Amino acid sequence: MIDRDEVLHVARLARLSLSEQEIDSMRHELSGVLDHIEKIGELDLADVAPSTHVADIAGALREDEPRRCLPPDAALASAPARSDDGFLVPSPQA
Amino acid sequence: MSVRDLIALSATEAIAALKAGEVSSGEVFTAYRERAEEHGGAGHGRLNCFSWIAGAVPDDTPPDAALAGLPIAVKDLFCTEGVPSQSGSKILEGYRPPYTATAVARLQAAGAHLLGKTNQDEFAMGSSNEHCAFGPVLNPWERSRVPGGSSGGSAAAVAACLAPWALGTDTGGSIRQPAALCGIVGMKPTYGAVSRYGMIAFASSLDQAGPLTRNVADAALLLSHMAGRDEMDATSLSLPGPIEMPSATDLKGVRLGVAAELGAQSGEMSGGIEPGVRRAFEQARALAEELGAEISEVQLPHAPHALAAYYVLAPAECSSNLARFDGVRYGLRSEAEDGDGERGLLRMYTPTRHDGFGAEVKRRIMLGTYALSAGYYDAYYGRAQRVRTMIAEDFKRAFERVDCILTPTSATTAFELGALTGDPWAMYLNDYFTVPMSLAGIPAISIPCGLAGEGLGPGGAGLPVGLQLAGPAFSENRLLDVAHALEQAIGFDGSRAYA
Numbered sequence: 044m045i046d047r048d049e050v051l052h053v054a055r056l057a058r059l060s061l062s063e064q065e066i067d068s069m070r071h072e073l074s075g076v077l078d079h080i081e082k083i084g085e086l087d088l089a090d091v092a093p094s095t096h097v098a099d100i101a102g103a104l105r106e107d108e109p110r111r112c113l114p115p116d117a118a119l120a121s122a123p124a125r126s127d128d129g130f131l132v133p134s135p136q137a
Numbered sequence: 138m139s140v141r142d143l144i145a146l147s148a149t150e151a152i153a154a155l156k157a158g159e160v161s162s163g164e165v166f167t168a169y170r171e172r173a174e175e176h177g178g179a180g181h182g183r184l185n186c187f188s189w190i191a192g193a194v195p196d197d198t199p200p201d202a203a204l205a206g207l208p209i210a211v212k213d214l215f216c217t218e219g220v221p222s223q224s225g226s227k228i229l230e231g232y233r234p235p236y237t238a239t240a241v242a243r244l245q246a247a248g249a250h251l252l253g254k255t256n257q258d259e260f261a262m263g264s265s266n267e268h269c270a271f272g273p274v275l276n277p278w279e280r281s282r283v284p285g286g287s288s289g290g291s292a293a294a295v296a297a298c299l300a301p302w303a304l305g306t307d308t309g310g311s312i313r314q315p316a317a318l319c320g321i322v323g324m325k326p327t328y329g330a331v332s333r334y335g336m337i338a339f340a341s342s343l344d345q346a347g348p349l350t351r352n353v354a355d356a357a358l359l360l361s362h363m364a365g366r367d368e369m370d371a372t373s374l375s376l377p378g379p380i381e382m383p384s385a386t387d388l389k390g391v392r393l394g395v396a397a398e399l400g401a402q403s404g405e406m407s408g409g410i411e412p413g414v415r416r417a418f419e420q421a422r423a424l425a426e427e428l429g430a431e432i433s434e435v436q437l438p439h440a441p442h443a444l445a446a447y448y449v450l451a452p453a454e455c456s457s458n459l460a461r462f463d464g465v466r467y468g469l470r471s472e473a474e475d476g477d478g479e480r481g482l483l484r485m486y487t488p489t490r491h492d493g494f495g496a497e498v499k500r501r502i503m504l505g506t507y508a509l510s511a512g513y514y515d516a517y518y519g520r521a522q523r524v525r526t527m528i529a530e531d532f533k534r535a536f537e538r539v540d541c542i543l544t545p546t547s548a549t550t551a552f553e554l555g556a557l558t559g560d561p562w563a564m565y566l567n568d569y570f571t572v573p574m575s576l577a578g579i580p581a582i583s584i585p586c587g588l589a590g591e592g593l594g595p596g597g598a599g600l601p602v603g604l605q606l607a608g609p610a611f612s613e614n615r616l617l618d619v620a621h622a623l624e625q626a627i628g629f630d631g632s633r634a635y636a
Contacts, residue, residue: 050503057456057506058463059499060479060487072500072561073507079562082445083520086527093522096342096372097529097578098329098610103371117235123470130465133472135481 044074140168145632148207148301148355155205162198162206166250169208169300170194173253176636177299184275184297184636186290188213189221190253202248203362210300212291213254214261215241215346216335220251224337225259225287227270228493229468238335239367240304240346247362252300255290259495260459261308261339263287264567266315267558268497275554276319277634278594278601282551285315285567291349292319298635302359303349308340309447310546310571312347313583317546317603320585320631322624323349324356324617325571327610328578329374331360332367340454341372343447343575351631353584353621357382360613381614383621389429391619394539395422398440399570409566410548413589417602418545421586424626425543430619435535435542439527443573446528448565449508449521450576456505459498464489500561529577536609541619544570546583546603550590574607581607582620585629595633 050070054061061069115128124131138160146154154160170191177187187210198206211217214224216234223229237245245251258268266274266289276284277297284293288305292315295303305312307325316323324347331346338344348359361380367373395401400410400418410418426432464470464485471488473479479487494502508517535542547567557564574581584606588599604623608616 045507049507053503053507053510056510057502058460058483058486058490059494059502060491061499065499069500069503073503076448076500076504076561076565077507079565080445080449080517083442083449083524084516086439086442086520086524088520088523088527091523091526093519094525094529095522097525097576098372098374100329100372100374105368113235118466120235121232121467123464123468132465133482133484137481137484 045070045077143168144172144298147351149358151207151301152205155207162250163194166194166206166208166252169252172636173294173299176297177253177294179272182280184277184293185272186255186274186293186297186299187253188223188256188271188290191251195250198248198250204244204248206248206250207301208252209244209249210252210255210291210294210303211241212288212303212305213257214306214337215304216337217241217251217254221254222337224261225257225269225271226493226495226498227469228462228489229337230270232468236335239332239369240363241335243363255294255303257290258287259498260337260455261287261306261311261344262455262497262501264310264314264564265557266290267554268495270495273554276551277636278320279551282553282600283318285318285547285551287311288349289315292316292321292323295319295321295349295351296631296634302351302355304346305349306336306344306346307575308343309451309575310568312349313571313581313603313605314547314567316349316583317585318551318601320601320629320634321349321351322353322356322582322584323347324360324582325574325580326360326364326613327580329372330364330376330580330613332370332373334367334369338458340451341458342454343451353383353582353617353624356582357617376613377611378614383617385618385622386625387428388425388619388622391430391541392539393425393430393432394435394535394542395432396435396437396440396535396542396544398437399573400544401434410545411550411589413599414545414548414550414602417587417589418604421604421623421627422543425623428622428626433539435539437531437535437573439524439531440573442524443528443576444565444569446521446524447568447572447576448504449517450525452501452505453508453518454505456502456509459502462490462493469493525576528573532577532579532609540608540615542607544605544607546570546605550600550602570605579607579610580613580616581605582616584620584624584627585631586627587629598633
């Protein structure tokens with residue numbers, strides 16, 4: 044059973060705030076799922092290479108030439124808060 | 138042509154009728170739009186498959202456009218310029234993207250018109266469409282039951298005949314499983330076959346767009362207009378040749394495989410495969426033999442570990458992909474009250490994500506973050522990546538001896554709303570038969586093969602059962618041909634579920 048401190052630590056990493064009740068239910072649910080996932084611990088995988096990707100792709104980059112991109116106003120259009128030329132956020136010093 | 142006749146046409150037939158001038162694209166669009174409004178919105182007894190329906194009928198399309206102006210329903214997570222694209226989540230409620238996903242743009246360029254955006258499990262995480270911030274979608278076969286997920290809205294719309302066809306996405310089974318539960322065709326192509334540009338991401342090494350249709354020919358047609366390399370998606374690939382329309386009438390010379398680990402006699406699952414599903418699967422297998430296929434046993438020894446590996450890899454990738462939802466550039470923003478203890482940017486990040494994400498999404502982000510965190514990375518993520526390699530190799534070896542592998546798509550028919558939401562792993566088991574193909578990156582299609590469950594569904598005839606066929610990477614044409622031949626022989630009639 045993963046402990047409360049681990050849940051809080053992971054929540055912090057994930058930038059999720061959890062209520063007391065959520066911490067508790069998350070502990071139980073995660074532990075339950077992890078019990079099943081532990082199954083992969085049974086296999087002997089010593090000589091197996093990890094797959095980061097199923098298809099073998101190389102050289103997928105385009106030429107490094109400037110192209111038209113999203114205009115600033117379009118990029119800022121959905122912002123919850125914006126200035127003339129940027130996204131407004133709470134001050135990191137606050 | 139009466140509306141009833143018009144909507145009974147498959148996508149391929151409707152396009153032929155449009156090109157022959159028997160009906161106009163305006164008439165077709167209006168007919169489907171009205172049905173979508175009447176049956177597909179939220180509210181009492183309605184299916185809630187659409188989160189947005191087009192307000193206007195597009196101007197008539199020139200009949201020489203390949204898709205002749207036929208409407209299409211598109212899963213919410215595809216960015217559609219100026220049209221809400223929310224991925225079933227509160228955190229993106231009302232978000233209108235400044236661009237359109239390549240898959241959708243290609244279909245529009247071929248003459249398809251956007252009918253509506255369909256509801257889905259939030260961020261494509263789920264197998265029942267109950268984890269949608271805009272309400273669950275109902276199964277047109279039995280409205281107290283789920284349509285499957287995460288492309289449940291798309292599947293229900295096609296099954297209820299509210300759209301001639303639809304676009305969905307499949308990460309661990311999210312096209313195939315709802316197709317099975319709704320009695321329609323659903324296909325996940327080879328990983329890389331369709332561009333992911335503009336698809337709001339869940340798990341980048343697994344997500345694939347694909348068709349949900351009434352028949353296999355329609356699926357081939359839709360896929361043919363979407364597939365192919367896109368310079369905006371570095372993981373997209375050129376297919377070795379064009380997608381062809383299926384034409385096989387029998388299975389002579391086709392070698393099919395069944396795996397003990399996936400349905401022939403599944404260990405963990407044999408207790409879980411509903412008898413009616415097993416019966417329908419065995420009947421389909423017998424039919425394949427009558428059509429001339431040679432069926433043999435194959436081994437997929439690591440398939441029983443696929444679900445565990447998937448539920449490490451997919452949450453890990455999602456925890457990374459969903460980090461962008463922080464209240465800064467789009468979507469919901471919440472801010473902490475003074476005195477809540479948060480400082481600086483965390484005053485925005487944590488409350489935004491707390492308020493905006495549903496429970497299942499939070500669970501998967503937590504699971505993924507844990508699996509990637511220092512001290513656990515090798516034990517979970519590192520191991521899961523190796524299990525993935527083994528599963529891909531199992532399939533490669535099996536495909537040396539057979540052309541396609543046959544499995545049930547899902548162990549059960551549609552289950553009741555609320556039946557599995559209390560137990561995450563029980564819900565995840567719905568992906569048992571579909572996840573191995575996702576991990577291996579190979580194409581797979583689900584076709585309806587029968588009904589099961591006496592007393593359920595329209596007329597008490599039962600609920601749909603899906604048959605899954607999988608093939609090696611880039612074998613789409615052969616897969617579609619085999620599926621088409623079987624489909625014609627099975628003769629499944631989905632019209633009972635039409636709204």
